[in-house]
Amino acid sequence: MSNEFEPKVVAFVCNWCTYTGADLTGTSRIKYASNVKIIRFPCTGRIDFMLLLKAFANGSDGVIVSGCHPNDCHYTSGNFHARRRWMLFRNLLDFLGIDIRRIRFAWVSAAEGAKWAEVVNETVAQLKDLGPYTEYQKATEFLVANENELTEEMEANHA
Amino acid sequence: MSKIGVFVCHCGENISATVDCESVANTASQIEGVAFATDYKYMCSEPGQMRIKDAIREKGLDGVVVAACSPRMHEPTFRKTCAEAGLNPFLCEMSNIREHCSWVHEKSGETTDKAISLVRMLVEKVKRNKPLNPIKVPITKKALVIGGGIAGIQAALDIAGAGQKVILVERDPSIGGHMSQLSETFPTLDCSQCILTPRMVDIAQHPNITLYAYAELEKLEGFIGNFKATIRLKAKSVDHKTCTGCGACMTKCPSKKIPSEFNEGLGMRTAIYTPFPQAVPNKPIIDRVNCRYYTTGKCKVCEKICPTGAIQFDREDEFITEDIGAVVLATGFNVLKPDFFPEYGYGKYADVITGLQFERLASASGPTMGVIRRPSDGKIPQKVVFIACAGSRDPAKGIPYCSKICCMYTAKHAMLYQHKVHEGESYVFYMDIRAGGKNYEEFVRRAIEEDGAHYIRGRVARIYEKDGKMVVKGVDTLLGAQQVEIEADMVVLATAGVANGGAEDLAQKMHVSYDPYKFFAEAHPKLKPVETNTAGIYLCGACQAPKDIPDTVSMASGAAAKVIGLFSNAELTREPTIAVVNRIATHDVSTCVGCFLCETACPYQAIEHEEIKNRNGEVIKTVARVNPGLCQGCGTCVSFCRSKSIDIQGFSNEQMFAEVMSLVAEY
Amino acid sequence: MIHNNCLQITDKGLKDWLAKIIAGGKQLYAPVREGDKTAFKWLDSVAEISMEHIQTTQSAKAVAFPRAEKLFSYQKEKGAVTLQDYNPDNLSETVIFGLHPCDAAGFRPLGSIFNWDTPDKPYNERRKRMTLITVSCTKSDEFCFCTSVNGGPGNTEGSDILLTPLKKDYLVEIITEKGQKLVEAYQSCFDTPPENSDKEACLAKVPVRFSPEEVSRKLSGMFESKVWETQSERCLGCGACAFVCPACACFDIQENSKGNSGDRLRCWDSCGFSLFTLHTSGHNPRSTQSQRWRQRLMHKFSYMPDRLSVIGCTGCGRCSRACPVDMNIAEHLADIG
């Protein structure tokens, strides 16, 4: 195994476009980085913003959120709702100083198997540049009475 | 603790070439809650499926994960396998280790590790799966068709012909719509009335069809298979049960100078009238706005003359309700009044008319018996200018879209004119000629080449009157923007097709979405052209966008086929992957606070209001309820709900949360 | 030899002493000013200490009773569960400097609760490692009412050492053996006191608002009183009062689980929250805010004096300062008593 940092990436995708698009990547045997793991949602409208945060909090270095192009939503408007949600969410995260470069939003249709591979590879490459998102994960530790305790405990855990 | 079975498929070598399937199965067997894990060459084969069934029975599995190809490929297969072994099919999930893993990564430890992660993710999901049962919705097998033009007529006849009951509601006193006004139809030049009127008669006579003419939809409640329609029967002032349709009243009515809607104002009608001689129903109604009795209180000539005593001045609007299983919207279109082109002088000059008015002039049943006579003096025009795109494709003054039918009917008008006035000259100003359709291009060419219509590519700037002639000033862009001036006897404007009056109201009444031009929106522009986004409501014809008769009729038959398909089932079976609002012990039976912001988030109008009452029957809270007949399971409401009171079966908050955690948390 | 267990220390001597305490390996927890608020912080340097405040936003109770504390950890593997018990080994010796007598006094009700039935190991282990260097109050505000709950601006209850700012230097009163050790280890920082240092004259004057015995006596018959509704009308039901309180000890047990392992945690909770008493059945015995307000006052001024012989309040006034809608507890108690 190489020592290069391999980012963990979770992809949140809709069933009808991107999931199927990623199936097409497979049927076309286009290779891409194995860092990404896909979770299937019925629609981008279903993707709760909290799930993205949970991914980060629990060790993901980046996420991909992808669904049908505008006007192509299987449910007519789920992606439009999602788009608004991401517009506000992304802005809020940025205001909080959360690294929004680690969230890749994409529209990948059921026909864009090659694009899916590109999206994954680009994301993984960017995350390799950015490195692990430990400062975020570190903030999950509950606040003990004394920060020194925390440090000692963490060191003990990692020993 | 869960007893989950994991079945890892080699897919021949499709998976096993890059993923160590045995290792995946071994590792999976160590996951908390996994009671059994195995791998096999072809899981979807008969022996593969047998392994799953045997394991379910022998190990008493309460969940199954098949790690194989995409669920979009074999999910139905394996769910059926589970069901056959007595396990609820919705306790089976697929882990996609082929398309999303073995086919896209090289053979390596990482690829196997990823496959294990994907399996773990689905194991964590399945632990939280719940047995689900398909949702059954009863269906009232009666269709409501709104609009009695050719679209509504075709849809009603098709549905009725398949043995189902139809209620046809028409706003005007007669069915027939715009098609009944047309002279001859492109590209074949059949007489419009000759082909339409038999169908109108069929409507009147079909045992499965109930026609309510001069009626409008008042209210539509309910959902697919279970609508309740309230229909307003507008007061006709004539009892159609006793009226024989003899027409005596119409000949004696003293109010004779009312512009006829059917003749686009080019002819007159009486206050008690049928719109045209072949009307269905062919019995008159009283136009109360113009009737002397209603306006002055004196007259009642029709009452005196009526041999059957059918006149009933005191009738009021009546309301009936009907249980309906499906609705077809066929409310058609209208033409834009050309007021917004003041430089064309429509309304100012009697001899500037619309295309629909020209249809009436050219029609054998029209005010001139089919002789082309100009409105001002009744003379036969020797030179006629036709202006295409009078309003269409003009974002500045008119509408930005193409009305689609104008190119063809303008060519037809020029042709009809040339056929009727052999020595006459016709000029057509056009922007582009759009003649896509079977025999359409040939038709236009015929108008130009055989019938000698002069086609000029360019726009008309202005029309004014000079010595009883209409001077048309325009440019010919093919001749280098050369000025063109034609002294015509008559000008015909191909005005844009627009949404019918009241379309927006109706759409809101029915919760059907519509586009910025008030045309009703189809559920999907390609794959669901006759559905609306409200299940059970279909659409056809020009209420969706301007279209010609062949397109309208095929769309109507398409909508009818959807209704017939729906009615072919005793009840409607829906996938249970739908949203549900929680009902719990606390917080007055649901954590839903009834803000109903989810109502607009739902693309399907599936959110209803439900009152929660205490033991004394007092309403303590109004909460949301998802109508299982309407919900399509997109889950937009789920991620929108602040208190997480709505969840979606099959993609629940707990399931999705567990999937995320399994991928990133350390195990 | 220390006379009457009293010493004197200069401002500089005090800083030296605290710096030496840090250098000696103890953790220092002391007030630091941030904007218009002062908060206790873990400090590496004495320069940051600020003593201008009347009251820190929060009490120092978090040192003994942290906001969230791991009680034990577990690991699941194929049905078998391994537990790792509470381990106090990593806890460090802590010196809290700059708390006021009302905060030091808070460790008595806190300790009573945590040792009421079964001695609570995490609390006691932490408390054992704490030395409190309290500073008497020379000023007070309209929220202070320590004198109404058997305390006072120069009260020694709970402290190991009490410093009282005199005109120039500090009077050092050594209260406990723990305090004694901390002074003896750095004796050079101290002077002997002048003959008659008038401690009382330097203390803040805090008026008595009510009698706790009278309040307690009346409360026992007031369960059904209308006063709870009237007093609590504006209460918003947040937990600010409980969380800033030096004597509030309510907690919730939570699980921090990650896959097959996890920690059992104890976290601060408040009786003001509607969820505090919510049963799984959906029934909530304290379903209204007035019932929860009653519980707060009853618990502190009736139940605790009855059962633990200690008032659950030290008159620090923090709850009233922190309250977004000015639920002034002294005012409400004065109305009752």
Next chain:
Amino acid sequence: MRELQDTVKALFDKGEIDLFIGYEKGTRTPRPFFVHKAEDAENLIFDAACSGNLAVYLTRKDLTGGKKTGISASYYALKSIAQLFDENQLKAENLRIFGVSEEGSVQFFDSVAAIKQHLSATPPPAKPDEDELVGKINAMTASERWKFWSDELSKCFKCYACRAACPMCYCTKCIVEVNRPQWIQPWASTLSNMEWQINRVMHLAGRCSDCGSCGTACPLGIPVHLLTHKMSETVKEHFGVSETKENVLSTFKPDDKENFIH
């Protein structure tokens, strides 16, 4: 002040209300005050020091249930009241709403439409302090912003005063109380505190009156109102001011513009 007191007295005398919610003098600053009878109206005050948003009490059934209630409402309270009506939380027949100004004028609103008309005709009060602070934070680098907010939010002990003080936080079960799944860890940690704020602010998108009561309520002085203020500004910038009752996140426009989804 006189006008308000007289108005309220008259309402009680005529039997039009059972309860009036206003402000009275408090220990340091004015505090919410519940008037139950005409003579208590004398203690009512309203001035610039009256902070908080009284609309928060209107959804409290234990206080206002079954009572004909009057309320003195600031600009922000009016905004919240209009939003609460849009969210089906208030019934007009039981409510008498009076807009009050710092100058002491009292304006009766007989309908939601009247409130909305008043609001659209009244420019929102300027928020120079908030704008300046938001501007400062905007100007920071992302890692400075992270440092700033994680320092601030590490203080939070989850008393939920920000939630309790907010008129729009009327859910009977807040997301932080949902434990299947446990979306947000219930104990105080920098990240779970941040997650709570992210949820709070996302849930308030397009609903928030920008009154700032959340920030005022925070006993630890964490400027959480800057988050809602920033969100209000973002919503305005991207989607304008909505004239309809639909929420910004429950509606959309097909041509909503963003530049980050490729």
